[in-house]
Ligand SMILES: [Ca+2]
């Protein structure tokens with residue numbers, strides 16, 4: 001695999017890493033017989049290869065406002081403010097390899113997005129998660145995502161969803177979502193039903209609605225109290241610690257530091 005990538009890099013016939021070949025490498029490839037290239041030692045490690053690929057993703061985002069699959073990102077606040085978005089390289093899914101996290105936050109509310117991208121030499125870039133960018137990662141492959149809005153009955157509680165990384169599919173799978181009813185917001189719900197004081201056993205004025213990923217339907221399900229909610233959350237958190245995410249501004253300097261030079265034109 002390493003040799004394969006080295007050949008791709010040296011020959012400029014790059015698919016996954018398109019645009020990340022330096023002029024020196026192109027020049028060298030032109031003068032070097034193919035047989036010699038094939039027998040050459042690998043020129044990049046897997047980690048370097050991954051960072052080059054992530055650098056390419058970031059240059060496309062920075063210069064063109066597009067994702068690896070060509071989808072456009074929202075730039076309604078002005079493309080010149082792209083540097084106000086952030087990225088990070090962290091192994092968030094606990095497989096020993098870094099992921100690229102992209103926090104596209106300098107956009108209109110509907111255009112704010114958080115991404116986890118993975119990379120492997122055969123498949124290239126893969127999107128592991130797309131969500132609202134309020135992401136909290138845990139060291140057991142869990143990520144919690146706060147909802148974009150809290151305009152319902154939740155009050156002091158902020159609704160969120162939880163995902164778990166699934167090694168088999170190489171992507172995050174939804175575990176479920178949680179909402180709540182805070183009696184201080186309304187004593188009756190939108191259907192005119194009274195706050196379920198019988199369920200609010202701990203008397204804190206909050207009850208919860210847990211929506212597992214495989215459950216369809218709305219708020220006609222029974223609410224539960226804090227102890228049941230904590231039990232549900234503790235089952236997937238399972239003592240995991242929050243991962244510190246070293247976020248960087250999306251500046252040319254920070255992107256270039258991944259090893260992929262800025263493309264000349266686009
Ligand atoms: Ca990883």
Ligand SMILES: [Ca+2]
Nearest residue numbers: 200204206226
């Ligand atoms: Ca309660």
